[in-house]
Amino acid sequence: MFDTIWTEITGFFTPERFRTLVVVIVVIVAGMAVIKILNTITGRVTRRYLSQQYKMLIRKGIRYTGSVILLFIVLHLLGVKITALLGAAGIVGIAVGFAAQTSMSNLISGLFMISEKPFEIGDVIQVGDTVGTVLSIDLLSVKIKTFDNKYIRIPNEKLLGSELTNITRFPIRRLDINLGVAYKTDINHLKSVLREIAAANPYCLDEPEPLIVFTNFGDSALEFLFGLWFYKTDYLNLKNSVMQEIKERFDREGIEIPFPHLSLYAGAVTDPMPIRIVNDPLSAREARVKTIRKKDVPDRRDRGGSTPPDSR
Amino acid sequence: MATKTRIAELWEPVSLKENVLYQADFSTLTVWLKRSGEDWYLASRRSDKETAPGPLREIKESRIPKDLSFSRWVVGGDLSTVQFIPAMPDRSIVVRPAAPLKVPANRDALFFTSIPVWVRVTAGSPEDITLCELPSLILSNTWFGEPTAGELCYALHTRAVRTLEETATHAYAAICPITVRNRAPKELNFERLCVRVEYLSVYQGPDRLWTNELDVRFQGEEQSSQITIGREAPGYAKQLSKVCGARQPAERTLLKQSFSVLRSLTGF
Numbered sequence: 001m002f003d004t005i006w007t008e009i010t011g012f013f014t015p016e017r018f019r020t021l022v023v024v025i026v027v028i029v030a031g032m033a034v035i036k037i038l039n040t041i042t043g044r045v046t047r048r049y050l051s052q053q054y055k056m057l058i059r060k061g062i063r064y065t066g067s068v069i070l071l072f073i074v075l076h077l078l079g080v081k082i083t084a085l086l087g088a089a090g091i092v093g094i095a096v097g098f099a100a101q102t103s104m105s106n107l108i109s110g111l112f113m114i115s116e117k118p119f120e121i122g123d124v125i126q127v128g129d130t131v132g133t134v135l136s137i138d139l140l141s142v143k144i145k146t147f148d149n150k151y152i153r154i155p156n157e158k159l160l161g162s163e164l165t166n167i168t169r170f171p172i173r174r175l176d177i178n179l180g181v182a183y184k185t186d187i188n189h190l191k192s193v194l195r196e197i198a199a200a201n202p203y204c205l206d207e208p209e210p211l212i213v214f215t216n217f218g219d220s221a222l223e224f225l226f227g228l229w230f231y232k233t234d235y236l237n238l239k240n241s242v243m244q245e246i247k248e249r250f251d252r253e254g255i256e257i258p259f260p261h262l263s264l265y266a267g268a269v270t271d272p273m274p275i276r277i278v279n280d281p282l283s284a285r286e287a288r289v290k291t292i293r294k295k296d297v298p299d300r301r302d303r304g305g306s307t308p309p310d311s312r
Numbered sequence: 313m314a315t316k317t318r319i320a321e322l323w324e325p326v327s328l329k330e331n332v333l334y335q336a337d338f339s340t341l342t343v344w345l346k347r348s349g350e351d352w353y354l355a356s357r358r359s360d361k362e363t364a365p366g367p368l369r370e371i372k373e374s375r376i377p378k379d380l381s382f383s384r385w386v387v388g389g390d391l392s393t394v395q396f397i398p399a400m401p402d403r404s405i406v407v408r409p410a411a412p413l414k415v416p417a418n419r420d421a422l423f424f425t426s427i428p429v430w431v432r433v434t435a436g437s438p439e440d441i442t443l444c445e446l447p448s449l450i451l452s453n454t455w456f457g458e459p460t461a462g463e464l465c466y467a468l469h470t471r472a473v474r475t476l477e478e479t480a481t482h483a484y485a486a487i488c489p490i491t492v493r494n495r496a497p498k499e500l501n502f503e504r505l506c507v508r509v510e511y512l513s514v515y516q517g518p519d520r521l522w523t524n525e526l527d528v529r530f531q532g533e534e535q536s537s538q539i540t541i542g543r544e545a546p547g548y549a550k551q552l553s554k555v556c557g558a559r560q561p562a563e564r565t566l567l568k569q570s571f572s573v574l575r576s577l578t579g580f
Contacts, residue, residue, distance in 0.1 A: 170459060170460050171455075171459075171460075171461070171462065171464070172455050172459055172462075199452065201452070202450050202451070202452050202453060203453060204452065204453070205452075205453050205454050205455050206406075206408075206452045206453065206454035206467035207406070207454045207455050207456070207467070207504070208455065208459065229455065230453070231453060231455075231464050234453070
């Protein structure tokens with residue numbers, strides 16, 4: 001049995017075939033080394049001039065193209081007719097193309113997106129409700145890491161068809177705070193207090209100047225927009241500090257932040273439901289007595305002697 | 313005379329006794345320091361108001377704030393001397409005069425600006441190990457340039473005084489003499505000037521700290537200004553010694569955008 005197998009193996013590996021096999025192995029090893037060297041040289045040459053995104057694309061292009069060329073060389077060495085293979089590959093390609101329409105769509109969207117360059121690796125983007133830092137931009141999808149450390153893959157087709165916000169594209173941003181103050185507030189005093197808060201906060205940029213806009217006469221408050229410019233990495237520092245400072249300073253200055261009050265009406269022709277705050281101690285005591293008496297009276301359910309829910 | 317003494321004492325090296333707590337005050341910054349064996353303990357705190365400079369002195373542990381948190385540095389047993397070194401801030405400073413200044417064409421103007429220094433805490437003398445750098449005064453951030461591409465700087469509001477007598481004497485602020493030369497065909501409406509402090513050294517005089525002289529040649533709004541940095545200590549005081557080198561290698565001449573007119577960037 002073993003003799004037969006051994007005879008077949010030794011019969012297969014004729015000196016000519018053995019030579020071809022050695023040549024193929026040498027070609028594969030040398031080809032892979034060449035691809036790696038090319039990638040390293042290209043990486044070094046383009047390090048200063050190209051963005052990470054383009055560098056990654058070039059690296060992948062070299063690797064895939066080099067691998068295909070290497071494959072054709074190896075097939076040629078093994079005696080496979082490449083012309084016939086290419087013809088077959090064309091037919092197979094059409095079939096695969098039909099089967100992989102989504103992937104092709106993603107691929108083409110990826111190419112469009114790479115040429116348009118709406119963001120780069122390291123940018124913080126928002127797509128729909130998802131916000132995160134771009135980890136990689138590939139031909140089929142973009143991978144992002146959310147701030148709570150989740151890994152999200154967004155297909156390029158979806159990215160191209162939806163609204164995308166690049167939050168960190170520009171170095172400075174504006175934090176908009178909507179404020180409501182009581183109608184009795186002196187507006188000039190409020191504006192000077194807000195300017196002082198902005199000036200005292202080191203994370204708030206001195207220039208561009210903070211924006212203070214009287215936006216609306218609200219239902220229960222005068223509404224203002226307080227816009228503070230900041231360097232893009234200071235978002236949390238500014239938001240945490242300035243919100244606290246606004247509250248503390250408003251408390252000190254006696255500026256009231258009102259909350260909505262709701263009045264109930266029984267109907268159009270009637271007066272609003274009368275509400276009276278009673279400070280009279282006697283009335284308060286009477287009210288307490290009434291409450292105690294009400295507690296002493298057994299509940300209707302107890303008086304009726306109905307079965308407790310637990311015993312059912 | 314008292315100020316002179318304080319300035320000299322504030323920046324002088326001090327040998328630390330073991331297991332003794334020390335305190336030093338710089339403007340709004342207070343620093344506590346203790347050496348214990350090979351380890352040094354450092355804490356700092358800020359106050360809202362500027363205080364008089366206080367050189368490093370021994371203090372009882374019962375007199376320090378209870379919630380103070382110390383950072384620990386493994387310095388080694390061979391070093392026992394601490395020195396505070398006045399350094400320039402780590403970013404450029406946008407100087408904004410209290411009122412816009414106008415310099416007519418082909419005229420020069422000399423201003424003196426006080427720049428709050430950063431306190432570099434070093435173990436050993438001259439500086440062996442830098443432990444940390446702390447700003448003597450926290451300056452607000454500001455943006456110099458377009459919102460899409462510019463430079464993050466510190467903001468400094470100044471009176472832009474024209475004579476040395478008008479400058480306030482602070483132990484923790486360095487005087488920077490700036491000569492603005494308007495070489496543009498029209499007047500220079502100077503509302504902000506970006507001072508590249510990273511190229512400036514700090515010099516100590518008998519009563520003040522100084523930086524190199526700056527010579528800024530304005531050549532028009534669309535063109536970069538030519539900034540020349542004085543190689544030596546400024547000539548306005550005698551007996552100046554260099555106490556801190558520039559953060560960036562000193563270049564004789566720089567071509568940078570230095571002036572900026574106020575633009576409305578607050579479009580709603």
